[in-house]
Every structure is written in C-alpha cells, then in structure tokens.
Amino acid sequence: MKRYVIDGEFGIDELKLVESDIPQPGPGEILVKMGAASLNYRDLLMVTGNYTRNLPFPLVPLSDGAGAVVATGPGVTRWKEGDRVCGCFFQEWPAGRITSEVPKTALGGAINGVLAEYVLFREGGVVSLPEHLSFREGATLPCAGVTAWNCLHTGGLTCGDTVLVMGSGGVSLFGLQLARAAGARVIATTGSVAKEERLRELGAGEVINYKTFPDWEKQVLKLTGGTGVDIVIEVGGAGTLLQSIKACRMGGQISLIGVLTGQRGEMNPFPAVMKGVSIHGIYVGSREMFLEMNRTISFQGIRPVIDRVFPFLQAREALRHLESGAHMGKVVIDIL
Secondary structure: OEEEEEOOOOOHHHOEEEEOOOOOOOOOEEEEEEEEEEOOHHHHHHHHOOOOOOOOOOEOOOOEEEEEEEEEOOOOOOOOOOOEEEEOOEOOOOOOOOOOOHHHHEEOOOEOOOOEOEEEEEHHHEEEOOOOOOHHHHOOHHHHHHHHHHHHHHOOOOOOOEEEEEOOOHHHHHHHHHHHHOOOEEEEEEOOHHHHHHHHHOOOOEEEEOOOOOOHHHHHHHHOOOOOEEEEEEOOOOOOHHHHHHHEEEEEEEEEOOOOOOOOOOOOOHHHHHHOOEEEEOOOOOHHHHHHHHHHHHHHOOOOOEEEEEOHHHHHHHHHHHHHOOOOOEEEEEOO
16 A cells, blocks of 8 residues: 655655555554545644654654545444544544543554555544545544534534634634534634635625734724624634734633744733633544534534645645645545
C-alpha cells in the first residue's frame, strides 16, 4: 500500500510517499480502507515542523479520514466488514473530561494518522459515518466538526443565543451550521468580500468584513444592541482574543481553539475579569461528542462545506492550497 510519512525532515516538499505492507489488525483493532482524508491547520503545522518537532518518525500525518472496514482483529464486536466509519481524532477519549493520557492517542501527531490507503484504528476509535454523507464529507468531521460542537455545547448553547464565528475555515463553518441548526443567531467575520455572500447563504445573519472594520468588535456590539454575543468561537488566538472579549456579553464564553494570528502574544486579562467572561480551551472532543454531533448532522441533513478535492498523489498540492488561505471550508484528499 501507499502512505505518506514525515521522516525527520520538515516541509511540504519533504513529505514522502512510500510503499508499505498492508497492516493486519491485532486484538481490539480494525483495518479500514480509506476513502478520503481532510486537512486541518494542525496538519500543515505538523508537516512544516511548526507544531512540534518531537514526533515518532516515520509518522503518517493527518488526523481526519473516512473509509470502509475491511478486516477486524480478535475480540472486535462493534464493527464488521463493509461498515462505513470515520476515525476519531483521539483514539482513546470515549467520554467525560479530557485527561493527560488522551493526547497520547492523537492521530497524525502522537501516533500514525490517516494519509494512507489502509489505516488501523482501535475498535472504540471510530464512529459510523452518517448515511447521507460521502467519504469526502465524512472525512471533514473528526477534528473541525467535533471541535465546533465542543465549542458550542460547552458554552451552553441554547435556541436564541448569538454566536460569533471567525473566517471561513472548517471549524468556523461547522460552528455556523451547527449553531443555526440549534436555532442560534450567527454573526460571522471575514476578510474577503467574495466570501461574504456565501457566509450568508450558509446561515450567517450578519457578516462583518474585518478589513473594512479593523475594530470589528465594535460592529458586533452595535449589532447586538451593546450587549455582545453569548459564545465566541475564537480561532485567531493572541491577535484577536482581546477583541473577542470585548465582543462577548457579560458572563459569556469564549471557546479558544486557534493560533491563526500566532502562538505568542501579550494580553491584558482584566477586561475578561470585569465582564465575567469564561475562556475555555478546546482540544477537539470525545467520541461521545462525535456521536452527539452526528445525530444532529443526520437529523438536520447538514452537509459539510468542501472547498476543493485533490487526488491522493497531489497531497503536497493540497497542503499548499491550505497554506495559501484561499480556501473556504475543507480541503479534501481522495484516497480511493
């Protein structure tokens, strides 16, 4: 079989395509023939060495993929040949609070990921693919979708709330779709005039262009009558966090996931104190959250937004497309 690996050298051009034997599932494992994988910003950071350089080489990158079960190991009872499944970002986080052991099972980082023709998963490390979704669509769910779900529901989302999403990446668009499905109002930001109408089509009630309005938090307050939003899905990081706090209502929540403006920076935390704002760090989510999200996706008929699909042999080009920032929604790689 073919698989891509990071093998001691970092950079998109250093990503290697190699031949390997098809692995055989051991006790409690399943073998999945991959149909598609999707890219997250984390994957780009991993390949370029900007996430961590302490990796178990050679490492198969990417955390998100979907495919069909082709073999099961001894003791497996949940799955059978032909089942369509999505891998969980963390292979061992069934439910409850995250623990220090969970990150040790993160696909495409701590352990091998999914940019391969065949992948071994733990029996509890996959969920069923919603029936109405293709492998391409299912491949977008494990990180971006579950992260957005976690952001909204740890924030106590209820019908009638107002949610702020930033930009048009995977987490933000899933946040928009899932918030609207729950009956929430969504305010979106973007730096692209071309993307404004698409965000409205997806359900954003109002769209703020942060290039036209650099102090976009003032526009958010204006749109909410000076109150602010209930939940912010914060993907910018240090460069936008203070603005998010100002845009949040008294006692609201900021679900912090992003580093798009950089991983370092100084910020005065006092405004968060004065508003009683909760800042909750989000690290994807559990299998239980994945199952909850899939029930909503199935009931509401939600379809993920896919920007562009690349063939397996053009994985490097897919990463470059993600790096360009020109995408709207998920970048997908066909593996079948």
